Amino acid sequence: MHIAGGARTLYRSIMALKTFPLEKIFGSRTRVKIITLFTTGVKRPYFVREITRTVNERLNAVRRELQILEKIGMLATYEDKRRKYYQVNESFPLYEELASIMKKAGPGVEDALFKNIDRVGEVFYACVSGYFTGNPASPTDLFIIGNIDEKKLEQFAKAIEAQIDREISYTPMTLNEYEYRVNFNDMFLRQIFGGAHKELLNMLPPDLRPDEAMNKKSRNIIRDIA
Secondary structure, eight states, X not given: OHHHHHXXXXXXXXXTTTTSOTHHHHSOHHHHHHHHHHHHSOOSOEEHHHHHHHHTOOHHHHHHHHHHHHHTTSEEEEEETTEEEEEEOTTSTTHHHHHHHHHHHSOOOOXXXXXXXXXXXXXXXXXXXXXXXXXXXXXXXXXXXXXXXXXXXXXXXXXXXXXXXXXXXXXXXOHHHXXXXXXXXXXXXXXXXXXXXXXXXXXXXXXXXXXXXXXXXXXHHHHHHO
């Protein structure tokens, strides 16, 4: 009975994480923010000053926590052009558990790269895939639906490229074209939404949201074949 009661207490504690100060468990507020960034954010390499700006904490505190997370194996590192980059090690034994806890704990840490994506036009939907989520089968790195100003989008993409020091692919699409492609169970869309992708913004009507729209279309095709 004592074990069962303890298990129930632990379960209630986990469910209450939205109001519980996670730094009491994880050691510091800075560490919580960094873990949140790497477990719930866009899966990409970050360099130290970029992480510092994103989590809005002191550089020395960020460096200290990164060293700890690297030492325990949660983060891997590499150097490129005299910069040290950090990326999450998804084979870390507690990665899935940490990601689950951080998602339940509340909003993630916003990746500053995509902070102003709504300024490229009337954006109904945006997600990242490909390079940003480790999805090599995806046909694009950044996918946007809406009435997009292509010059502003090009500038937005160039700003991202300057930050990460590599080219990215991006695809704007009107809402009408997106709806047309959904109706034909489009391969391009299936390659994005069938693999790892992360939504940045979703203002689509419920029946056009990717999970619902693509699943509904697939069910209809299976029914027609049967």
